Amino acid sequence: MPTRHTTRPARAWHSLKRHASKGAGMLALLGLAGPAFSQVGMTPFQVGNIPVTLTYPTAAVSKPTAMGPFNIDVALNAPPREGPHRLVVISHGTGGSALPDHALARSLVLAGFVVAQPLHQGDNFKDTSRAGPEAFETRPNEVRQTIDALAASPVWGPRLRLDRVGVHGMSAGGVTALSLAGAQWRVLNLIRHCNSHPEDEAFCFNGALKPEQRAEREARFARARNVPTFFLPDDVKALHGGRSPTDQKPDPRPDPRIAAVTLAVPVAAPFTPESLARVRIPVGVVRAQQDQVLLPQWHTDHVLRHVASSEVLADLPGAGHFDVLWPWPEAVARETAALQIRGGLPNPAFDAGLRAQAHAKITRFHLQHLGPTPP
Template sequence: MRSLRLLASALALLLSGLAQASVGHGTIAATAEDGPVTLYYPSADAEQAVRRGPFTLQVAPQGQPVRGNGRLVVISHGSGGAPWVLANLARSLVQAGFVVAMPEHRGDNYKDGNKPGPESWAQRPAEVSRAIDAVGRDARLAPLLQLDKVGVYGMSAGGHTALSLAGGRWSPGGFKRHCEAHLEEDFQSCVGLITRLTGGWLDGLKEWAALAVIRLRFDDDTPRVHVDPRVAAVVAGVPFSADFDMASLAAPPVPLGLVTAQQDRWLIPRFHGDQVVAACKTCELIADLPTAGHGALLSPPPPGLTGLVGDMLNDPPGFDRAATMPEVDRKITAFFAKHLLEDRAPRGQASPG
């Protein structure tokens, strides 16, 4: 109890000190190996309206960083994702003192979608590790951070990244076996947004073609693992997880939080998030959203989506985004504060022994 009181006191002091801080926004440039890393961080400069794609963000572009809580959270975007659709969670984290880094995953982002699925999943955890390295080399932010305890958040394909960094083992062959067993029931998770089943006579041909491609490309059963000792807390939101060895997620070596959405039509929960919840004996279910769809965690949500992508990502009827998502962001932020700051005490007080 004493440690919890100290943590609450430390957070209260931290938040009071950051009350006037704005959300700074910057970028670490791409390299020959990696895409750019988008940054959100506590700043002393005033926010202004900044246009990014179809979104208008209130941030301080290239604002002067100020000291926050000294911790970094890396966010792994979903398939075809952009750093703007997770800006609300980034704001919540920054207001609690965190620096947030969002690497652009090669071949599976809003500019380049040539490597979705297992090919991207295999490279994403290392891209997160190199993003941590890149922040550690940043002249303005590195002096304000300790990188021995880093948080990782991921949504959808990014949730797959998060589970990998939490100690999960998976293989392309596991993806193949899932699709062989459940192609019709979990069609979009196996084929993405290329096509859909409509109940018509072409469905059989679509399923045959999908399995032929999957069997040709994903027959490797070699376990994929990635260990980064700096990662100390992980949250996976609506993750692709059917290809994981669930035994590897029964007792993760780091605290693992989960967010699920029961109306998810892209990654059917019983094959993905719900399986992790059932398998993991030490995980925290941060939020189980009974009326939310797959796109609930995209915040702000992409406007004007139509067709198949709209069906998969738009909010289903009955989901109250305004009443739900700010609280989910607060809970995710609190999870990282608990596990990344719990050994800290207010100035002048010793940490509990």
């Protein structure tokens, strides 16, 4: 779902630093600190036409850095520490980028991970022309291309152990993560969901703010109602994600390097229950109790009902959809909320300390399931 940020600078960098330090304190409390990686580096990395943000442990001194409306504390283009390190790839939400997930990336780096954040093509803060099912289909391969490119890099290849890679997905990024875990989705499932559950309107009519846009989408949903599957177009009933439907191998993952995934308020309703039941790798889930953009009972809980290997890492009371992100400048929050049918402004009743705890639990989950960096 949208996380656009093209407006003026907002909050001071020390606000991020304060919350990031809480996250680091939580890491120490949970015994996650590992090696003393006290600084966080950041550098761009290009994979074909896909820009990727790399965040990583470094010995260089970080400093406050403004990036559009975001202010973060990093050492830009600093030399990375020698490896090997484990890798976690973060898949952003619709209309998003690397920056709203920076606090989570920082938490992972402080535990010794390298974090890669590809800017998904046609579904990012500069361009949402392919947002929705078209981008859902291409996102997982962009993650795989990123892993391949890092493996081939003379700088990063020797610093990474890529036999067990983690993936985290927020909102639409949940489609990326679940697809790489082996689950499969269909446009038909999305349509049937929206015909049966009109109360999930913020998901079903995302991007259709004008009355004529909503009417056109309602008509599209109605055309598939009560039509036997056999008569529907192939692109509506085709399965996406996981392995090819004709592949009978028991492991449903399209890439066996993916060893654990975490999800925060994921898009999940389009996934078939049968394919979710075939997922075998560990899946950690962060739930927002007051999410009005993706109603938990039809998305987050759909995963928890059907993925036997899933577990709740955090069930955040008072949290709305975008309260799982940080930093989240006020200007960005207001612009994003204006694009949502049911708003999306931060909930002032939400305890931000719970977000830092959730980030620490995501970090511990990946440490537990990817294993420590080998000697």
